[in-house]
Amino acid sequence: MIHLTAITRVFRMGDQxxxxxxxxxxxxxxxxxxxxxxxxxxGKTTLLNVLGLLDRPNSGRYxxxxxxxxxxxxxxxxxxxxxxxxxVFQSFHLVPRLTAAENIELPLILxxxxxxxxxxxxxxxxxxxxxxxxxxxxxxxxxxxxxxxVAIARATILRPTALLADEPTGNLDxxxxxxxxxxxxxxxxxGTTLILVTHDRELGAxxxxxxxxxxxxxxxxxK
Amino acid sequence: MKLRxxxxxxxxSVVSYRTRSLxxxxxMALGVAAVVVLTALGDGARRYVVGKFSSIxxxxxxxxxxxxxxxxxxxxxxxxxxxxxxxxxxxxFVGQLSQVKRYAPLNVGVVELAAASRLRxxxxxxxxxxxxxxxxxxxxxxxxxxxxxxxxxxxxxGATLAQEFFPHGNVVGQRVRLGDRRFLVSGVLAxxxxxxxxxxxxxxxxxxxxxxxxxxxxxxxxxLVEARSRSDIVSAKEAIRDTLKRRHDGEDDVTVITQDAVLxxxxxxxxxxxxxxxxxAAISLAVAGILVMNVMLVAVSQRTSEIGLLKAIGAxxxxxxxxxxxxxxxxxxxxxxxxxxxxxxxxLLIRLVYPQLPAxxxxxxxxxxxxxxxxxxxxxxxLPAARAAQLDPVKALAGR
Ligand SMILES: Nc1ncnc2c1ncn2[C@@H]1O[C@H](COP(=O)(O)OP(=O)(O)OP(=O)(O)O)[C@@H](O)[C@H]1O
Ligand SMILES: [Mg+2]
Numbered sequence: 001m002i003h004l005t006a007i008t009r010v011f012r013m014g015d016q017x018x019x020x021x022x023x024x025x026x027x028x029x030x031x032x033x034x035x036x037x038x039x040x041x042x043g044k045t046t047l048l049n050v051l052g053l054l055d056r057p058n059s060g061r062y063x064x065x066x067x068x069x070x071x072x073x074x075x076x077x078x079x080x081x082x083x084x085x086x087x088v089f090q091s092f093h094l095v096p097r098l099t100a101a102e103n104i105e106l107p108l109i110l111x112x113x114x115x116x117x118x119x120x121x122x123x124x125x126x127x128x129x130x131x132x133x134x135x136x137x138x139x140x141x142x143x144x145x146x147x148x149x150v151a152i153a154r155a156t157i158l159r160p161t162a163l164l165a166d167e168p169t170g171n172l173d174x175x176x177x178x179x180x181x182x183x184x185x186x187x188x189x190x191g192t193t194l195i196l197v198t199h200d201r202e203l204g205a206x207x208x209x210x211x212x213x214x215x216x217x218x219x220x221x222x223k
Numbered sequence: 224m225k226l227r228x229x230x231x232x233x234x235x236s237v238v239s240y241r242t243r244s245l246x247x248x249x250x251m252a253l254g255v256a257a258v259v260v261l262t263a264l265g266d267g268a269r270r271y272v273v274g275k276f277s278s279i280x281x282x283x284x285x286x287x288x289x290x291x292x293x294x295x296x297x298x299x300x301x302x303x304x305x306x307x308x309x310x311x312x313x314x315x316f317v318g319q320l321s322q323v324k325r326y327a328p329l330n331v332g333v334v335e336l337a338a339a340s341r342l343r344x345x346x347x348x349x350x351x352x353x354x355x356x357x358x359x360x361x362x363x364x365x366x367x368x369x370x371x372x373x374x375x376x377x378x379x380x381g382a383t384l385a386q387e388f389f390p391h392g393n394v395v396g397q398r399v400r401l402g403d404r405r406f407l408v409s410g411v412l413a414x415x416x417x418x419x420x421x422x423x424x425x426x427x428x429x430x431x432x433x434x435x436x437x438x439x440x441x442x443x444x445x446x447l448v449e450a451r452s453r454s455d456i457v458s459a460k461e462a463i464r465d466t467l468k469r470r471h472d473g474e475d476d477v478t479v480i481t482q483d484a485v486l487x488x489x490x491x492x493x494x495x496x497x498x499x500x501x502x503x504a505a506i507s508l509a510v511a512g513i514l515v516m517n518v519m520l521v522a523v524s525q526r527t528s529e530i531g532l533l534k535a536i537g538a539x540x541x542x543x544x545x546x547x548x549x550x551x552x553x554x555x556x557x558x559x560x561x562x563x564x565x566x567x568x569x570x571l572l573i574r575l576v577y578p579q580l581p582a583x584x585x586x587x588x589x590x591x592x593x594x595x596x597x598x599x600x601x602x603x604x605x606l607p608a609a610r611a612a613q614l615d616p617v618k619a620l621a622g623r
Contacts, residue, residue, distance in 0.1 A: 054535055054616045075539040082537020093532040093620065097239035107536045109228045154536065 001161065001193060002028040002051060007060035009046050009216075020046040021057065022216040028195065030161065033188045035204040036197045038213035044197045047213070048164050051195065052085045053077045065161070082111060086155030086163045086192075088184070090170035092147045094139040094154075100146075101126060101135040104153045111158060125153040129183070145176035152183055162193040169203065181206070224542045233549035237557075243522065244554060247515050251558020251596050252565055254508035258592035259566020259584045261504045264573065265497025267582030272489050274581070276482060280357050282324070282453055283482040284460055286317065286446040286467070290476055307471050308442030311431065316466050322450055322459035327354040329445040330434040336427060338388045338399035345384060346426040347401065349434020350447075357449045360423055365395040365410030367428075376433055378406035383424040385411040401429065402437050456481050501588055505595050511558070512599030519551060519607035523614075530611050531619025540612035547608035548601070555600025559593040566592065 009021040020043045028034055036044050049055035050062065053069060062070045069080055094103050101122050108118040126132045129149045139147055148168060155163060165184060169177030181203060188194040198204050212220035237244045288309045314328040330349035335342060348354065352367045367379060378399060385394045385408075397408045406429060415423045435441060450459040460479050467477045523530070530543055566584060573582040 049617050052535070054620075075541065078534065078537050078539035081535070085537075087535045089620070093528060093535070095529050095532065097236060106533070109232065110224050110533070110536065110538050110542065112225050112228075158537075 001030040001065055002026065003061075003063040004050075005061040005063075007047075007050060007057045007062065009043075009050060009055065009057045019216045021050065024060070024216075024218060026211075026218065026221075028162075028193065031188075031191055031193055033185070033194045033208045034196065034211060035207035035209070036195065036211045036213060037199070037201070037204045038219075042213040043216040044213055045166055046216075048166050048195065048197055051162070052087055052164050053081045054087075082107060082158060084161045086158075086160040088148070088152055088155050088163065088165040088168045090167040092139070092144075092151045092171070094147055094150055096139050099136050099138055100131055100142065100150045103139070103150050104157055107154060107158050121157060125157050129153045143176075144172050145179060148172060148176075148180050149183065152180070152187075156187060156192070160192070162195060163187060164195050166197045167199065168196070169198070169200065177203075224538070224545070229542070229545050229549050230553075233546050234553050236546075237550050237553045240522065243518055244557075247511075247518055247554045248557045248561060250511040250514045251508070251555060251600065252562035254504065254511045255559055255562020255592040255596050256565035256569055257504035257507050258501055258595070259563065259589055260569040260573070261500040262497050262588035263566070263570035263582040263584035264580075265493065265500050266585045266588075267573070267580045269490060269493035269497065270581045270583075271579065272493060273486060276486050276489065278359055280359055280447070280449065280482065282450040282456055283357065284448040284450060284456065284463065285480045285482070286448060286463060287444075287478050287480070288442065288476070290478055307474060307476050309446060309467075309477065310442060311435075313467055313470055314443060314446045316470060317446055317448060317463050320459065320462045320466065322455040322462055324449045324451045325353040325357060326449070327351050327357050327447045328431050328443045329354070329447055330431060330438055330440065331444045332434070332438045334402045334437060336384070336388070336399060336401055338397065341388050343387075345381075347434060347437070348426055348428045349431045349437070350428060351431055353449075354428065354447065357447050358423075360415060361413040362410045363413040365408070367410055376404065376406045377409035377430065379410045379412060379428040380408055381412050381422075381424045381426045382414040383422075384427065401427065404433065404437060406433075456483060497585075497588075501591070505591075508592070508595045508599055511596070512603040515551060515554065515600050516603035516606060519547065519604055520610065522550075523547065523607050523611045526611075527614060527619045528622050530614050531616045531621075534614070534616035535620060543614075544608045544612035547611050548604050551600050551604030551608070552597075555597045558600065559596040562596060563589060563593055 004024050004026040007021055007024040007026075008019065011018040011020055024047065036047065038044055046055065050057050053072075057070070060070070061068065064080065064084065069077065072080065095106070098106070104125050105118055105122050108121060113121075126135050129152065131146065131149055131153065134142060134146055139150070142150065152168075163184065168184065169180055172180060184194055184196070185206070194207075196203070196207060204210060209223050210220070211218055286309065288307065311328055314326060317323060318326040327350045332347050332349075333344050334347050336345045354360070355362070355367055362379070363382060365379075378401065380388070380394060388399070389397060394408050394411050399406050399408060412423055412428075429437070448459065448463065450456045460481055463479050464475065464477065468475050471477070533543060566589065570582050570584050573580065
């Protein structure tokens, strides 16, 4: 499903080049559960951004579901992102002035889905993520775990094929983090490809495939 | 993203950033209100002046001796020369023209009025009975010099004079002295107030013959003519000029002013003035536009991470641009509507405080004010919206 060939991403910092990704080759099949670990600055987030079509590599080729998406236009990439990718961030990134339900609804609005169907799907998601009694709360009124559940509900409301989670438990205490992980793994069991960036060895070990990164390169890739 | 959803989502953010939105709306509204109120004032002044002019007579044509250098000047404008006097005979010929409904010869002077052991200088009009209908003056008591009785020594007093000289009423029939002549009061003018520099409450009217004798002159100061209808004014003017030219040995030595021409001049001046103040007010709208741009730019930088998120969940740049654009649209709409209402209210207030000033905002000004508010709001949002759309999602998410 995901096929990266010689992906390189270089950032220019002043007069210095930072190679965040250097010659990444990676293949991830549909339905896999992959963890990506590595020291800070090793390029994990950058890799996730490239996978999620948020960032363009300087060179290399990216095939998603058999289609070359490397050189798609900005608008086409946005469309692919909406349909196939779900992002979960460490800091949730909820829109503060919208309620939980409205945050979850956002991707449906962007996809141009009709209000009645939107309502049905949001209700279903609220139920599925145990957020029914929090539907009308704004992010500031929610706990960390609830916020992340809203974020995951939003990321999966359009049933993406791949879920990209960048340290989803980084801002949560251990107990709540475990709950969120259970949710994500549930989605994986339901067929979603799950790619998890984490610093937590214990969490990383639960994945079925472990990728280790250092200085923009993949240094280990074990099942 | 559907248009309806874009409008709805942008409205919700306008509402949630309450202070910011209120400030913008207020700035816009004040601009629009300024346009509406100032044009209402300007147009009100125009109508006021036009109304005043109309009050001194309808379809009025004024004939004065001498050739004025400029056409459409004022009565009493500087004249080039006065080669030949206007006479009562001239006036009679003018009165016989088919386009003329009535006419009144006029002499004016200042003479001492004495009665009941009081004495003061008054403006004296010498004329005929038709002066009253032509100048839209009314009598409160008595009668004008009855038709045909114009040669008897009768006098009409202005309302203030009547009150001053005969505070105990019973004015008609009293005797007064004007200069060295005696007059019998035959009527009192109704209160009219000041109009075009003439305070009709403080003047007296006597028959034209007596006036000419009093002022020791055979010539007329003016001939006031009322045309039969508005459409007759132009041909009446021509006919008057022709008649008088013939009577003056082919010399074109009179000036014929139509009230229309004077009115048109005032109308033009006051319209230009109204446009001018509207323009100045419109500048304040442009300033409001700059404020909108500034606030929207701040909004974009405040909401960087939100924009990044929208991109991450699949919003194309066009949608982001539209969202911010729609926000500006809402703000402009609210500003324009509020401004319109404020403007109408302000005009109403002016009308209440100055009832004589018909300060109705012209329709064009309201439309222009609202339109300019929209256009500036939209123009001002273009740059911030484009900036939002161009944000790099990775940097935006990182809050950079
Ligand atoms: N927008 C950017 N501009 C310049 N340099 C960048 C940018 N984004 C990332 N980098 C650099 O690229 C390298 C990889 O960054 P990245 O964020 O992918 O690391 P990471 O593995 O996610 O680290 P962490 O575990 O701290 O999140 C780092 O050296 C970082 O400084
Ligand atoms: Mg990172």
